[in-house]
Amino acid sequence: MGSTLKPRTRSRFRTAAIMMALLLGMAAACATSDDEPAVAEPAATEAEAAPAPADEPADDSDAAPEPTEAPATTAPDEPAEPSGEPVRIGILFSNSGPAGIFGQPTANIAEFIEEDINAAGGINGRPVETFLADDATDPAVGRQAMEQLIESDGVDVVLGTHSSATREAAKPLAEDAGVLYIYAALYEGGECSPVMFNTGEVPSQQLAPVIPWMMDETGGSKWFLLGNDYVWPRRSFELARQYIEAAGGEVVGEEYVPLGTQDFSSVAQQIAGSGADLIFPALVGGDAIAFETQAVDFGIGQDAIPRLANIYEENVLGVMGPAVTAGMRVTLGYFKEVDNPANNAFVARYFEQFGADAPPHMTFSSHIYDAALLYAAAANAAGTTDTAAVAAALEGLSLSTPTGDISITGSRHLAQPIYVAEIQSDGSQLIVQSFPAVEPDETCSP
């Protein structure tokens, strides 16, 4: 009897073991969504040669002027080594799921945020520490991640680079807790909350100066607008239509496809039949790659109809390949090719620290870095990390960062440079036009 039992019991155990293994696998998958505190080094003993944020307020009233062990920085005064309880900076970002591809540069830049702010004396003499939380590109997870940052990690500020859906899900938690929330991702605009600042590019910035420039540059005037079906492309196209018409052009087609679209054959034919001589594709990730690679074979590649893109980034462009992308123009608030001494040094340091084949620094990580510097500057100016005081100090604050000159507007958005890059025949990006200090067309008075 005992021996009869054996094989069945064993196989049941085996099944259970496999299920456990799978659950562990799932747990491991989910674990990446929990926070991975970046290595905390409150004392910045390894400050790099990159320039410290230049516009740091000089009077750190709390910081005792003490000689520092840090190697020389280019800052005029050696700042004091920060000490005491760290200021906790939460970073809510997408490190898995569809937008997870943008995660690594942000995780890398979190190290720079600690290094650079601490090297410049920290915040009110205290070191900063970053806490990362992954929203897995899922608003529900994003809400939990925000809860973790606020409740468990006890952060003083949250810097966010993630979807608008996650922002909407997570914002109420920041509002209830009175935690400052700087949303640094490019987005559709319109956000306004007492705890929020929005420092990413909004469509009015990316488009208002660039659309007329594009028409001048190419001689085209008949636009086809093709976007994924959600709020950001729709808002972008709404504004694009205004700027196109104001510049004497016309919109000959406006199409939306669901996220995750794999077949663009019908859309390609609509474009071919529309008589368009310019295409504005607001497509993300795999959809962009599928559209552009398929479009070439339908005879509507960049050669035939020039593109102005507002999200195509390096990874996506690299997959399409120079044969497909050469000549495309992309409008964004930052490219690693931005040519100024501060940025050149910053980018060199990035690849030195994270490896030559690291996922490149790009507009999302750049805006998170700038948001951290803005926060540090405002908190230093306010002499506290109190949300209301820092928010007051943020309004009107100007800084010069590797991105260029930026300043917080009265609408709690960011006046910032806008760059147009043209893809070269070797696939590299060349900045062909820059518009300094472009004001966002936003209103907000919370």
Added chain:
Amino acid sequence: MDALTLELLNGLSLFATLAIVALGLGIVFGLMGIINLAHGEFVMIGAYVAYVTHANGLSHWLSLPLAAVVLFVLGACIEVGLIRRIHRRPEVTILATFGLSICLRQAVELIFTKDFRGVPNPVPGATRAFGVLFPTYRYVLIGIAVVVVVVTLLAFTRSRFGLTVRAIVADRDLADASGVRTGIAYFCAFGIGAATAGIAGALVAPLGAIEPQAGLAYLPGAFLVVIVGGFNRLWGVIAGALVVAAVQTGVIHFYDAVWAQIAALALAVLMLQLRRVPVEGATA
């Protein structure tokens, strides 16, 4: 007239893609009664085989048989290591294959990172036929997909091997006692299902992005085809792909892609209502 020809060709290429992507899902579900939520990952891994083939400077066409072999081995291992132990309990297979899909995505991400990858089109450009220009690669895709689907279905419905698999599904004990090598047949069936998914992945690779999450996009379409085509008829994969492609292409033509997606989902709901999904795993 030309516009109509083009739409027909578009519909045909969509049909071929849907059919070959759904084929393995239909085989595994129709024959073995297993709802394989990791099917999309099999397609995704097939696309990565195409990427690796390209990265090693080999011809894209070589990636089709390579993907078939790689996925056959992977599928067979999964059958032996996992499915075989739980295939009598459909609810457990759903959970297990869901977990498997996550493991496969994570494994691919560990090896290849999250970055998008791509494979250049081996036959760029368009071919003039039927009075219109249509991308050459899509003609190739239609041809290969149709051949793979038809040959596979013939193998399962007409051959001794297919009969064996159906017998195992119908009554495993009786099949055992009839001298059928049930273990080998099951693992071949699952392996072949996975192999067709691999071919599908390699075949569509030059048309889009390759990334660890890509499988998630293939699964709903494949399920839609299987639902519309019928759960327990292998040839239903062809019928299902035909209906779904016709509806999608038609709606995109007259409305837009967003409505096409809604129409496809409505179609699935309608078919489920009409068909009344069998509670037990379906059999041939």
Added chain:
Amino acid sequence: MRFEAHGLRSGYGSVPVLHGVSFCVSEGEIVALVGRNGAGKTTLVKTMIGLLRATGGQLRLDGADITRVPPSRRVRAGMRAAFQERSLFSQLSVGDNLRLSGHTVAEHGRVLATFGESLAGREAQRAGTLSGGEQKMLAAASALASTAPILLMDEPTEGLQPSNVELLGDALAAARQEGRGVLLVEQHLALALRLADRFIVLEKGEIVDAGAAGETGLANRLSGRLAL
């Protein structure tokens, strides 16, 4: 070819059914296995073919130990069973059932004709739509038409018309003539008495009696064993 069981133990899950059964079936003989319902006859057949795992004892085929050999290899080695219940793949066609049993398409007509005309030409029909008796006939015909030297027939006459029982008896006798060994599980004593060379009586999982054809008083002894 000779099949032997030595001290065979088996059962379902944790419920033991056979408690050490020993017997043999040699070529050219029909061994009748009789016993009441629940005596363990079907368990014995399933354990012999390998669908149930022996939990003790040994099975030998031509001297080779097959106790741990899977069913498909036992079939290939020369054993064949026709089961009492679920003897066919009811969802498959008659023709597919025959193909699975190893018959070439050319042989189908001959197999179907074993019991006269009633099954002739019905290859395309789903096996599940045959009557109970027809299904038993088909299963028996399929086993008989195989070349297996050892046949296990689990109550093949159940549900058969008397005329078909006669035909089955003739076919079994012919199989013995060809030198095949048959284990015939029967509650139907008349057929067993007519055909069998030897008898085994199973009761509560143990062999309680055995005998050879021609022994005096055998029929009465067997009737007594089977009566309540």
